[in-house]
Amino acid sequence: xxxxxxxxxxxxxxxxxxxxxxxxxxxxxxxxxxxxxxxxxxxxxxxxxxxxxxxxxxxxxxxxxxxxxx
Numbered sequence: 071x072x073x074x075x076x077x078x079x080x081x082x083x084x085x086x087x088x089x090x091x092x093x094x095x096x097x098x099x100x101x102x103x104x105x106x107x108x109x110x111x112x113x114x115x116x117x118x119x120x121x122x123x124x125x126x127x128x129x130x131x132x133x134x135x136x137x138x139x140x
Contacts (some may be wrong), residue, residue, distance in 0.1 A: 075114070080114040086132055094109060107122060
């Protein structure tokens with residue numbers, strides 16, 4: 071999946087969370103992050119911290135890959 075903006079990233083996080091049957095509250099508990107952070111992340115809020123976002127992706131068994139365009 072190509073991620074071009076925070077909305078697409080949030081959608082990918084939400085989709086994977088639901089595939090795993092996790093609630094935002096459960097993911098919050100496992101990650102040590104607030105439920106509001108998880109919600110903001112899934113809604114593509116641009117002020118989300120990258121380190122925290124990467125922690126959530128890792129908990130959902132998602133890899134992040136950066137590639138040169140072209």
